[in-house]
Amino acid sequence: MSAFIAALLVAAALPDYHPVGRVSGTIRLSGNDQMALLLQRWERGFRRFHPEVRFESWLKGTASGIYGLEMRTADLALMGRAMNPFEYYGTYERSWVFPVQVEVATGSFATPDKSPAYAVFVHRDNPVRKLTLQQLDGIFGAQRGGGWNGLSWDQSAARGPEQNIRTWGQLGATGAWADKTVHVYGPPLEGAGAISYFQSRVMHGADLWNEDLREYADPARMIADLSNDPYGIAYSSLDSAAAGVKALPLAEAAAGPYVRLTRETVADRSYPLSPPVYAVFNIDNEKSELAGVDPKLREFLRYVLSKQGQAEVAREGNYLPLTPAAAAEQMKKLDSTATPPELRVIQQASAIKVRMSIDEDPIVVRLAENLGYFEQEGIELERVGVEKITGEDYLIQEPLAKGQIDAAYCWFNHAIYGARHGFPVQAVMLFNEAPGMKVLVADRMKGRIASAADFAGRKVAAGAGYGMKSVLTRYLARKAGGGAYATVMMEKAGRQEAVVKGLKEGAVDVMTFQEPITSALLATGLATTLYDLNSGESTARALGARFPAQALLMSPEAIAKHPEVAQRLVNALVRAMRFVNSHSAEEIAARLPADYFAGKDRPAEVELIRALLPTYARGDYSISPEEARLAVEVNLSAAFDESDEGRWRGSGDASRVRPAELYTNRFVTQAMNAIALSRGK
Known part of the structure; x- marks a missing residue:
């Protein structure tokens, strides 16, 4: 029987x-250009029943499909893969309703670019004859706290390192093969926030891979290398097959059945790695209200899922028809009386209460509240003062590690101190890429102090010895090769007046302050700027990299257990940061709640916002390895004072501090991907 007849x-x-x-009316389509011929067949067939329906197509690739839905330039998006979690959020941001995803065909048997089934290849001499999906997970995956199941983070997908498979003996190979390391080959990994079909089916939606995975952009090159590596394993479409390798039968579980990859087993979906292709549509209207399925879309998709529509899939010759069971399951999503499963996710999810410690009163949090970003992400924010838990406002690490608070808006250096004391915390987002300070030199000393190397023996006012003004001033001096200097303390009350008095009387030569004091001192004409640490660019010139200052900290355990909380927090705060980055001080002040200015001089506060705008991070709000290493170097080399806070910061085990473990950019990347997709950037 021919493949066509079978289909x-x-x-x-x-x-x-x-x-x-x-x-009647027009159906606008965007998305996967590989489905163009199939779409033409569907259009012709559907118009036999509904001649008053017209079609307009803009097929530029799967990713463009979601963009069309986001911008309301398309009614239906054709997708060669399932939607990534972040791709749901563009529609959700405008209406709190997720798009609906419907399988419309099975991918191809082995046609490149047409969602082909995945074969798992090993060297032809390999004694292993079959594998389960769990074994593939052990081979290609790694320890994880869970995985993405569509829009939901599934903690039941968590597994430990004991399930890693790293030798062929763990797969039943004996003799000389038993202790040989499994060499893992694969295509390039998806970008952050993207989950491939292989990840969904094999790794339960996780994005943590075997640390030794070798990535190949060229499948032919990958299989050629595998044919020369007896201990290798790879996954790719069957069209990549070559002499020297063999494709293994696969099973869902150890009990079997183990199924070979053939056109028939892909068509009936008995082969475990047979991906479908999709059509996606919105269920909100132009007013961003829940409207249900558009009648003409429902009729078109009913046709696509019918005998006539799937016969066109068979005639197209590459994609394969849905099985009756699969088609029936997809048809349920078109019932206007039923709540789509994507919407049920939101309806069933109550607001998440997030307990956050907040340093001072940052405008970013206030904007996220006042502009509705927290509410739109389903977050109910509860401010918690850690001093009520620990007795001191700087001891945030233990409450984070023990789950007494969920997050902290504070300086990144707290992650360093936490690591030293055995309370690991991670930054999931950066707010300020500069510490917001300036190192000033008394005007009378300009000719004698040209750099921090000249601080030796001078009178320096840089605040308390446990604070970052002091730490950074001493770091600049050490970096420049300068010697010790005399510390001058200014009265806390009337500090600005005391500094001005000290400048006039020659009691201070160098001073490090933040706004609004720096601007006031410069306005007197008694001091000039030596080092500007008030913007990312100027800080990088002074220190060698941008300096991670205020950040959002969470415990790694909380992140692993509840990544959806971290993602929603970051989503809301990224939007607030983008507002800060794109508006003036006056515009920002206008969107802050009235109580923010209670008891304050509003014009002075607006000027303070203006002065601090350069400190805010731009771009994607991530932390780079260079920035993390700089923060660690600055803090671990610091000589803190003998105050309780100074002793805390300077004690503990410095060997526990590993810069790469102090932050994760996973959530800001996903948030920015969603925004870029929704804006077409």
């Missing part, structure tokens, strides 16, 4: 299409 027989088992009613 037609699959389609023939489906119910006939019977129109529910007459529909």
